[in-house]
Amino acid sequence: KQEVTQIPAALSVPEGENLVLNCSFTDSAIYNLQWFRQDPGKGLTSLLLIQSSQREQTSGRLNASLDKSSGRSTLYIAASQPGDSATYLCAVPDSSYKLIFGSGTRLLVRP
């Protein structure tokens, strides 16, 4: 059964710092991996989706990488801003295309 883990559970950094969020999964036979952002009390916003054949995807200051063989993905945020403060979730689909989520990393960027 696929399990998804995110480390760290919480992270606090000063504004301007580059940071990396980690996501690991136990079954490397994935179709893709999706990174989401969630603000308190809100729904999920899709940030990046990496296909199984891709190594990375970029959107603005965000870069997500995927290493299927080691069961890992990282989300790199460059030049962090207070507006980046949120919970970041990663998820992979199972064989029925349902998403299996990690518990998230709660990020605080201090001004």
Next chain:
Amino acid sequence: DGGITQSPKYLFRKEGQNVTLSCEQNLNHDAMYWYRQDPGQGLRLIYYSQIVNDFQKGDIAEGYSVSREKKESFPLTVTSAQKNPTAFYLCASSIAGTETYEQYFGPGTRLTVT
């Protein structure tokens, strides 16, 4: 604008009452999903549907029921049999049956049962 709407945003009910949460999408997606989110536990799948008039139980379906009579709509009923219904409920949709698929989420409904 294309997207997913959930209503109401906040819902309060007395214990023992059934309550129905609305989810509508105009993205022309075949698949729709209901998740429950509790603090510190991430998201857990309640029910999902990949086509009209068909749906499957997720990991925590007990005490919940759904219907999928229209492609755009996937309402969730929280019954009195659900032991701990207070939670944040999220609806999602996606293009079903492809590898190049992305799930899109609605804004959520926060249900409080007292």
